[in-house]
Amino acid sequence: xxxxxFCLPFIVGNAWAAEELMxxxxxxxxxxxxxxxxxxxxxxxxxxxxxxxxxYFDPRLSRSWLISCNSCHNLVLGGVDLEETSIGHGWxxxxxxxxxxxxxxxxxxxxWDGRAADLQTQAKGPLQASVEMNNTPERLEKxxxxxxxxVERFKQAFPDDPKPVSFDNVAKAxxxxxxxxxxxxxxxxxxxxxDDKALNDAEKxxxxxxxxxxxxxxxxxxxxxxxxxxxxxxxxxxxxEILPEKDKGRFTVTNTASDEYVxxxxxxxxxxxxxxxxxxxxxxxxxxxxAIMGTAQLGAKLTDSEIDSVVTFLHTLTGDQPKVVLTxxxxxGKDTPLPIVEVTPEGTVKPEGTRTH
Amino acid sequence: xxxxxFCLPFIVGNAWAAEELMxxxxxxxxxxxxxxxxxxxxxxxxxxxxxxxxxYFDPRLSRSWLISCNSCHNLVLGGVDLEETSIGHGWxxxxxxxxxxxxxxxxxxxxWDGRAADLQTQAKGPLQASVEMNNTPERLEKxxxxxxxxVERFKQAFPDDPKPVSFDNVAKAxxxxxxxxxxxxxxxxxxxxxDDKALNDAEKxxxxxxxxxxxxxxxxxxxxxxxxxxxxxxxxxxxxEILPEKDKGRFTVTNTASDEYVxxxxxxxxxxxxxxxxxxxxxxxxxxxxAIMGTAQLGAKLTDSEIDSVVTFLHTLTGDQPKVVLTxxxxxGKDTPLPIVEVTPEGTVKPEGTRTH
Numbered sequence: 001x002x003x004x005x006f007c008l009p010f011i012v013g014n015a016w017a018a019e020e021l022m023x024x025x026x027x028x029x030x031x032x033x034x035x036x037x038x039x040x041x042x043x044x045x046x047x048x049x050x051x052x053x054x055x056y057f058d059p060r061l062s063r064s065w066l067i068s069c070n071s072c073h074n075l076v077l078g079g080v081d082l083e084e085t086s087i088g089h090g091w092x093x094x095x096x097x098x099x100x101x102x103x104x105x106x107x108x109x110x111x112w113d114g115r116a117a118d119l120q121t122q123a124k125g126p127l128q129a130s131v132e133m134n135n136t137p138e139r140l141e142k143x144x145x146x147x148x149x150x151v152e153r154f155k156q157a158f159p160d161d162p163k164p165v166s167f168d169n170v171a172k173a174x175x176x177x178x179x180x181x182x183x184x185x186x187x188x189x190x191x192x193x194x195d196d197k198a199l200n201d202a203e204k205x206x207x208x209x210x211x212x213x214x215x216x217x218x219x220x221x222x223x224x225x226x227x228x229x230x231x232x233x234x235x236x237x238x239x240x241e242i243l244p245e246k247d248k249g250r251f252t253v254t255n256t257a258s259d260e261y262v263x264x265x266x267x268x269x270x271x272x273x274x275x276x277x278x279x280x281x282x283x284x285x286x287x288x289x290x291a292i293m294g295t296a297q298l299g300a301k302l303t304d305s306e307i308d309s310v311v312t313f314l315h316t317l318t319g320d321q322p323k324v325v326l327t328x329x330x331x332x333g334k335d336t337p338l339p340i341v342e343v344t345p346e347g348t349v350k351p352e353g354t355r356t357h
Numbered sequence: 358x359x360x361x362x363f364c365l366p367f368i369v370g371n372a373w374a375a376e377e378l379m380x381x382x383x384x385x386x387x388x389x390x391x392x393x394x395x396x397x398x399x400x401x402x403x404x405x406x407x408x409x410x411x412x413y414f415d416p417r418l419s420r421s422w423l424i425s426c427n428s429c430h431n432l433v434l435g436g437v438d439l440e441e442t443s444i445g446h447g448w449x450x451x452x453x454x455x456x457x458x459x460x461x462x463x464x465x466x467x468x469w470d471g472r473a474a475d476l477q478t479q480a481k482g483p484l485q486a487s488v489e490m491n492n493t494p495e496r497l498e499k500x501x502x503x504x505x506x507x508v509e510r511f512k513q514a515f516p517d518d519p520k521p522v523s524f525d526n527v528a529k530a531x532x533x534x535x536x537x538x539x540x541x542x543x544x545x546x547x548x549x550x551x552d553d554k555a556l557n558d559a560e561k562x563x564x565x566x567x568x569x570x571x572x573x574x575x576x577x578x579x580x581x582x583x584x585x586x587x588x589x590x591x592x593x594x595x596x597x598e599i600l601p602e603k604d605k606g607r608f609t610v611t612n613t614a615s616d617e618y619v620x621x622x623x624x625x626x627x628x629x630x631x632x633x634x635x636x637x638x639x640x641x642x643x644x645x646x647x648a649i650m651g652t653a654q655l656g657a658k659l660t661d662s663e664i665d666s667v668v669t670f671l672h673t674l675t676g677d678q679p680k681v682v683l684t685x686x687x688x689x690g691k692d693t694p695l696p697i698v699e700v701t702p703e704g705t706v707k708p709e710g711t712r713t714h
Contacts, residue, residue: 057433065439066428076414076686082422087698091448273688284695321685328678329433331630338641341444 052177062133065339078273084281090343097281149330183319206313223267235299409534419490422696435630441638447700454638464583506687540676563670580624592656
């Protein structure tokens with residue numbers, strides 16, 4: 001009896017604090033749903049998703065036939081390439097770190113500078129970028145329309161379209177597949193859904209700190225980020241290795257002075273799987289990334305134990321990774337343009353016309 | 358009654374010819390089994406196969422973290438890369454066309470020149486080749502032993518080994534997974550198993566021609582090839598574009614003059630999926646490849662309709678492609694060597710020690 005009386009205030013206090021913490025978190029964050037969302041109000045048909053999956057893994061979408069969407073957004077690696085910045089056609093180094101494709105459907109816009117309104121628009125970027133897949137819409141349409149197995153799939157995926165095999169539909173199908181690449185059921189998601197035991201005490205402490213220190217001012221919502229734009233270095237600019245001077249971020253999209261060095265807040269979903277960090281990809285250690293965020297964005301020099309605590313929380317954001325079954329791709333036809341791997345100003349040494357087919 | 362008598366000889370003749378064709382084929386070829394074979398008498402454990410699958414898809418086995426086994430032996434593309442010769446570290450072009458990994462477990466030896474006795478030995482080649490994955494056994498062991506998720510998997514896959522994470526075991530696990538990459542149930546396999554209706558008349562005609570013309574002198578057995586060595590150009594050497602002078606094939610393995618320009622007979626399994634053809638990868642058209650084989654190996658100028666007929670048969674060799682479910686790979690640890698993408702004589706511009714981890 002004595003013991004019960006002694007313990008009671010502690011238990012009550014804990015329960016109250018626990019409830020308050022969960023309510024505060026539920027007001028700021030939302031769990032990842034277990035089913036893919038609709039896209040612009042449209043239902044994702046299985047035909048469209050399956051076609052999108054095939055295209056996502058098909059390196060023939062690139063000029064060289066060596067680079068697929070999955071090369072830089074690798075689904076066995078948390079939807080990224082684990083490179084500082086991506087490597088593309090001719091082993092050229094791209095300008096920014098590849099963001100994860102996982103849960104990207106929940107971002108307000110795509111790319112680090114938000115220049116693509118949606119995944120459909122985003123998909124068209126790397127396909128054409130000379131340092132990435134280095135293709136053209138015309139060549140891509142020629143490629144896919146000369147692969148009989150694809151022609152059939154496009155018809156099924158876009159039954160009402162008079163020209164099913166089109167660059168636009170390639171992007172739409174890829175978007176449909178990417179919308180399925182969501183990672184529900186992280187510890188934190190289970191917590192947000194009301195399971196108080198889903199997080200242990202250290203993880204809850206990290207969550208509390210994440211909110212108290214102000215991390216959640218930018219990193220909130222369903223993707224714990226991905227929903228707004230902020231300058232990198234609100235309080236103090238990081239060094240030029242981490243924030244290179246020449247990449248002015250959203251300024252190049254809006255041409256507005258106040259958008260200099262403004263970037264989309266990255267999602268922290270699965271962050272433990274997706275180093276290196278920031279658009280420049282120079283920071284491999286999550287602890288260091290948290291420390292930089294403290295000084296650059298919050299004007300706070302976090303202690304080592306505070307950093308550890310936030311990182312402990314961040315590890316609870318790793319969700320169930322998508323289970324993807326690889327599909328064998330249809331063989332190309334006799335009129336399909338063959339791969340070009342050479343890198344020259346004209347993009348080719350050996351003209352396509354001279355190839356033996 | 359009159360009609361029956363009239364038809365009888367024709368039916369009997371056909372049935373006899375059909376039986377003879379099947380018996381002849383069954384004597385020369387064997388169907389792909391539906392279950393993976395054992396390796397050197399050892400059972401393939403699910404733990405070993407699963408680990409091998411993870412390694413097969415993990416680009417962190419390469420120096421750059423960009424190239425996995427699947428890059429050149431892509432399981433969505435018939436186990437090949439559809440390139441003339443493979444592209445590796447630094448976009449360097451390799452010397453030979455990548456053979457398919459599918460059914461390779463049934464080959465007498467691996468590589469075009471047979472220099473690897475088995476898949477385990479083969480796997481060690483591309484991992485270390487400077488124009489491919491450009492790694493070293495030491496670096497690879499360091500990489501995998503600092504990834505906690507892998508350490509656990511290696512223990513499960515090699516429970517009796519005092520040092521489970523080793524270069525040898527990497528190769529053994531990859532071999533175990535590759536042994537599962539078989540493609541049973543092709544039309545031709547069903548025919549070999551006694552289903553006379555599995556091939557139509559045109560396909561049977563192609564099969565008959567394939568045997569009559571002598572193609573099956575080299576291309577026989579379970580892999581319809583892959584079981585012996587022959588000079589490329591027995592009767593007439595093809596041009597140097599197709600048979601480059603500098604690549605002397607098996608001669609470099611055996612140092613025996615009679616092995617100049619001798620190569621392992623490639624398997625014709627799934628051949629319709631795996632252009633371009635020959636070790637030089639210069640021929641994209643299966644018809645042209647058949648024509649070249651006619652003149653170079655058989656001293657026979659096949660007619661267009663004979664070529665078409667053989668190609669019709671070759672299309673029946675496409676089997677059920679492996680259904681592979683992608684596995685999310687474990688994240689690297691703080692002591693894991695980071696990727697090096699630069700290409701210099703020393704292999705790196707930015708020494709590993711200076712990297713921020």
